[in-house]
Amino acid sequence: MRVTFEIMRFDPEKDAAPHAESYELELESGSKVLDGLVYIKTYIDGGLGFRKSCAHGICGSDAMIIDGQERLACKTLLRELGASEGSRIRIGPLKGLPVQRDLMVDQDKFFEAYRAVKPFLINDEKVEGRERRQSPAEREAIDDPTKCILCGSCYSACPIVQEKNPDFIGPAAVLNAARFVFDSRDRGLGARLPVLDRPEGVWACESKFRCTEVCPRGIKVTKSINLTKRRIESLKK
């Protein structure tokens, strides 16, 4: 079917501000949005800037705003968007991060917040040459946050980051802290408190659930944030 991609373009070497450009192309209802972007880059405009790699929803490179919502271009099929002959699909970069070029945003602030929560196992106890034991139930407790691919969708969708408190470390950073806070092998909650237990940490979150709604991995992000709040509260009691 014939569809139109309306893409926000911005070239820092040429443009003062972003502007929309339209491309007509022939795709199938089972095509991914990424297929359309690659077609444009291959046959219409080699200068179109976007990131991509694995093309099946695991590497986290191609989060962008498609028809008003954060999605992975490689995991969004035209039929999911309700596209039909003549449809117009609007594509723009993630919000809350500076646009570098077209659909590419500067992810430094996002990754900086991730690194700040010490997203690694903290535990100095000796292990005796084999694995630390962990029951299937203990393992299950951290399963959901381990799915995170750091694509930035939740950060872009978060109304707190966007409208209220731009210094909030964001849903993904808290989620990745939770991945360790609730790991039965971890001893690092105290070390993470200076980042988590402050107005720009977990307490910025007002449970608007936008992160959970847009997460392309189906992670219950808000739930993990709330569990982390409760863990910190119980620690203080």
Add this chain to the structure above:
Amino acid sequence: MQQEYDAVIVGAGGEGLYAALEASGSGRVAVISKLFPVRSHTGTAQGGIGAALGNLEEDKPEWHAFDTIKGGDYLVDQGAAAILAEEAIQAVYDLENLGLPFSRTPDGRIDQRRFGGHTRNFGEAPVRRACYAADRTGHMILQTLYQQCIKNEVDFYNEYFAVDLLLDGPTCKGLVVLELASGELHTIRAKAVMLATGGFGRMFKTTSNAYANTGDGLALALRRGVSLEDMEFYQFHPTGIAGMGILITEAVRGEGGILRNRQGEAFMAKYAPKLLDLAPRDMISKAILSELKAGNGMRGDRQIDDYVLLDATTLGKEVVEEKIPDIADFCRTYLGIDPVTQPIPVQPTAHYGMGGIPTDTDGRVLRGEGEDRYLGLYAAGECACVSVHGANRLGTNSLVDLVVFGRRAGRHIADYIERTDLGRAPDGSDAYSRDKIARLKSGKGVHGGAIREEMQKTMMEEVGVIREGAAMRRAIAKIEELRDRYREARVQDGGSAFNTDLLELLELENLLDLSLVTAEAALRREESRGGHTREDFPERDDGKWLKHSLARLADGHPSGRVEFEYKGVDTSLYPPKPRVY
């Protein structure tokens, strides 16, 4: 960025990160990657990492080594396979200790499951050897190692693309990189450079590989005179989603999934009576092709792009949700089917290069057919050839390879940079890279996109699962024509900042060079072994071909011919035997 480092690691997949962790204690180490961290293709590995922990049933590293050797159709260097299997065990425990969230047994140990070609007691029956974290084992390895790099404050340069390697005779002096954000070229002097750039599956049309898998490290070594080993051996994974290439892990069969043809027949019984659907990948891919050619594919039109079904409906909802949740998600997203109730349409998909940059077991790059080595030049992971995969890699062994040999290379680099002085890079080291980029940006020319698509189609159809002399000669002529056309290719984007058009054109050059080498190596090997199947030479021929190929560009320049020499295989542990499963 800094212009001097003790060591520079090119690529931020599992092997690059592990090497960086090992080496960063001994000097200034930088990881450069054309992607952001955790975007590398290690993250897409699904099913597991093999190690003879014996957590559920008896297992031994000797059995793992034997399976690896037999799985590789005896083209494996056996001493290296023994190291792989032996060190896999501690490597898995170390990853767990670093925080990797493995799936667990009821008593809290690392859970293990069956995988193709992994057996107990030298081939008796499948064994539970694959340690896993649901069906995102690679994702968890990549995340765990990146997290450790954060902890250890490793320097990363994200979105830097390696354009050239600086070699002075046998000594590596550094490299030239392109910074995507600015379009600037940087010459970095380094005592050691490690190539950890992963695979090159994007030379084929239907592939499980990421867009980023363009063989950059292999190609730039090749153009500087380094030989590439066993490039004719490319693995086609039997179960990619038909027409898309998205991988459906072998763990689906490890958990009980069965391949069926249009009659509903579980056809693997005809080809591997003992291991059935858990035979090695090369045998299953060949079996599927045989079924398709006999008209037993789902369309029944005898075309090689027909498909068969992978039936996971016997697993039950609970196993699917717990053991292969991402696979279920792929099926729902891309096919609109639920694997709990509907079978998955699958076909062989270009997946993994067994060959690559020849190294010893410390990751040092070898020169020619002897024991000579480059100084300060290292490689590991899919871009390297140790050779532990021989003619066909077993499932789970790619993750074992990158952890074991990535770490060994990192340790050797740590030692090497402590006892080596930083040399001078020759003046004008970046002239070659500057000229190349200036040419790609000068005037108007053809766009690379069409060249890329023709290359992918040619390689898929003529140098694919089943090969034959005349078809490969056609492929070589076509690739040579495409390389000529590439000389007229120009970017459409003349800008400097975030010029991904330029990046893709540089990647295309790498794929074209590697396609030529792959097709030439495949044409020369007149036998069938592992992942290399010739219709015109259907038998394995140990008398003539129990040897590794080494391909190099004759004058070290892209316009050169491909020349070959051969070297022996280490068969010190298990003499080659017919391969029956």
